[in-house]
Amino acid sequence: MIDLHTHILHEFDDGAQSLAAALEIAQAALANGITVVATTPHGRAIPPANSRYSVALLRERFAELQAAIRAEGLALELVAGTEIYGEAQAVDALQAGRLLTYGTSRALLLEFPLEISRQAAAELIFGFQVANYRVVLAHPERYRFVRHDPNTLIPLIERGTLMQLTSGALTGRQGDQMQRMAKLLLRHSMVHILATDTHGPHLRRMPDLAEAHAVAGELMGADLAARLTQHTPAAILADAPIDLPTPEPIRRWFGFWYSS
Numbered sequence: 001m002i003d004l005h006t007h008i009l010h011e012f013d014d015g016a017q018s019l020a021a022a023l024e025i026a027q028a029a030l031a032n033g034i035t036v037v038a039t040t041p042h043g044r045a046i047p048p049a050n051s052r053y054s055v056a057l058l059r060e061r062f063a064e065l066q067a068a069i070r071a072e073g074l075a076l077e078l079v080a081g082t083e084i085y086g087e088a089q090a091v092d093a094l095q096a097g098r099l100l101t102y103g104t105s106r107a108l109l110l111e112f113p114l115e116i117s118r119q120a121a122a123e124l125i126f127g128f129q130v131a132n133y134r135v136v137l138a139h140p141e142r143y144r145f146v147r148h149d150p151n152t153l154i155p156l157i158e159r160g161t162l163m164q165l166t167s168g169a170l171t172g173r174q175g176d177q178m179q180r181m182a183k184l185l186l187r188h189s190m191v192h193i194l195a196t197d198t199h200g201p202h203l204r205r206m207p208d209l210a211e212a213h214a215v216a217g218e219l220m221g222a223d224l225a226a227r228l229t230q231h232t233p234a235a236i237l238a239d240a241p242i243d244l245p246t247p248e249p250i251r252r253w254f255g256f257w258y259s260s
């Protein structure tokens with residue numbers, strides 16, 4: 001399986017706090033059935049004073065971790081990227097090389113502040129798309145506008161935005177309410193990949209893609225589970241075409257979203 005969202009790089013953001021912790025994540029990823037991990041630390045166009053983010057430091061940590069993984073004889077492949085904070089200057093920063101797409105692809109991982117409006121999110125996503133980037137939206141299940149009305153994802157999906165559901169939302173690790181939303185989005189074809197958003201042992205957020213893969217398989221069948229954890233992530237890294245299923249609107253009944 002391929003995990004396109006992790007904070008495995010050590011001493012960089014709120015992810016792995018040491019190289020030893022990063023290696024612990026790498027071992028846990030392999031044990032979890034993951035063979036490719038994207039390293040996606042939080043990055044902003046203009047990093048705030050409390051951020052260590054720079055592409056130079058990202059590349060340095062990446063090289064250190066890759067060397068350590070090889071020295072341990074672990075068969076885990078790393079792909080560099082940034083979890084890009086959605087803001088007006090981000091497209092310019094990406095084009096200038098201050099933020100990263102996944103590896104050599106035109107695809108990027110984008111996150112927003114949780115309270116962002118639907119309109120602002122749509123405009124920022126569109127800004128990347130008109131610059132010919134493929135947008136993977138990190139954890140759509142967490143945004144207020146999605147929790148308020150999950151169908152707001154449909155026009156974004158229709159424009160080719162890929163939705164990354166967090167494995168812990170689907171397994172129930174993030175609570176019942178989040179799991180209900182995760183399952184609803186999945187059943188209604190509004191999820192395109194699963195990823196762990198692993199932060200490391202200090203936050204007890206370790207790789208759990210196999211568990212989420214199993215829940216997705218029970219709910220939607222083995223083929224879809226494989227698409228979410230292997231085929232679509234591979235297509236993202238390769239800039240290959242992806243056939244997106246048509247999302248089905250979720251109906252609302254007395255204030256509750258439910259599956260038809």
Ligand SMILES: [Fe+2]
Pocket residue numbers: 005006007083138197
């Ligand atoms: Fe993240």
